[in-house]
Amino acid sequence: MTQTRGKFITFEGIDGAGKSTHIRFVADLIATRGVELVSSREPGGTPLGEKLRELVLHEKMHLETEALLVFASRREHIAQVIAPALERGAWVISDRFTDASFAYQGGGRGLDLAKIEALEQWVHPQLQPDLTFLFDVPLEVARARLDATRELDKFEREQSDFFSAARAQYLRRAEQYPHRFRIIDSSQTIPQIQVQLAEIMGKLA
Numbered sequence: 516m517t518q519t520r521g522k523f524i525t526f527e528g529i530d531g532a533g534k535s536t537h538i539r540f541v542a543d544l545i546a547t548r549g550v551e552l553v554s555s556r557e558p559g560g561t562p563l564g565e566k567l568r569e570l571v572l573h574e575k576m577h578l579e580t581e582a583l584l585v586f587a588s589r590r591e592h593i594a595q596v597i598a599p600a601l602e603r604g605a606w607v608i609s610d611r612f613t614d615a616s617f618a619y620q621g622g623g624r625g626l627d628l629a630k631i632e633a634l635e636q637w638v639h640p641q642l643q644p645d646l647t648f649l650f651d652v653p654l655e656v657a658r659a660r661l662d663a664t665r666e667l668d669k670f671e672r673e674q675s676d677f678f679s680a681a682r683a684q685y686l687r688r689a690e691q692y693p694h695r696f697r698i699i700d701s702s703q704t705i706p707q708i709q710v711q712l713a714e715i716m717g718k719l720a
């Protein structure tokens with residue numbers, strides 16, 4: 516009998532939009548289905564990817580170096596984790612994927628989108644998420660939530676025009692791929708968002 520391919524679900528949004536909060540909730544929903552669940556993140560998700568994450572989040576570098584490193588981490592993540600898991604029927608949830616490169620390197624840093632598209636075509640010409648949650652929130656709300664919680668990394672210390680451009684790129688990607696994107700208004704309360712997430716997950720066959 517051939518194994519049914521698992522589902523690939525990604526979580527996106529500017530820093531402070533609430534991704535981490537809601538990933539845990541969705542992971543619990545998936546667990547009730549009795550399927551194997553692989554929970555991962557980018558940059559990272561493999562030992563090499565985690566080393567690259569340290570560099571990307573904390574070292575200053577040329578914007579193209581940054582783009583190449585997030586895609587290097589992604590290449591390893593797909594080879595070691597995502598593709599084998601999906602093949603054996605596991606569900607994979609990833610805290611960020613390629614839409615984040617369009618938002619942060621493309622929108623935030625201003626890297627030519629054609630270069631990111633070329634990297635996407637190179638690194639995963641076939642693979643796309645089955646479902647992408649985009650947690651969308653006004654910049655001031657995200658910033659206030661971040662300031663309240665933790666020490667900020669290189670990206671989180673960026674200015675509002677960086678996040679405004681990143682948010683715009685996320686919304687553009689959502690427009691481009693409406694079949695897989697679900698935009699969640701993250702200025703709602705956590706329980707309101709959970710109702711929406713449960714509804715969307717319930718419809719996922």
Ligand SMILES: Nc1ncnc2c1ncn2[C@@H]1O[C@H](COP(=O)(O)OP(=O)(O)O)[C@@H](O)[C@H]1O
Pocket residue numbers: 528529530531532533534535536537660661664701702703704705708
């Ligand atoms: N809808 C919400 N309403 C109020 N606070 C929220 C909401 N979503 C997240 N938070 C809080 O905002 C902070 C940042 O959320 P987090 O999930 O870590 O964001 P992200 O992973 O997107 O950076 C956390 O303290 C979290 O509890």
Ligand SMILES: Cc1cn([C@H]2C[C@H](O)[C@@H](COP(=O)(O)OP(=O)(O)O)O2)c(=O)[nH]c1=O
Pocket residue numbers: 530535556557558572585610611612613615616617619620668670671
């Ligand atoms: C996946 C990816 C992430 N990033 C950035 C976005 C985030 O600011 C950062 C990862 O942080 P994030 O996933 O938000 O982790 P945490 O919530 O623990 O801070 O990396 C890129 O710039 N490009 C990418 O392709």
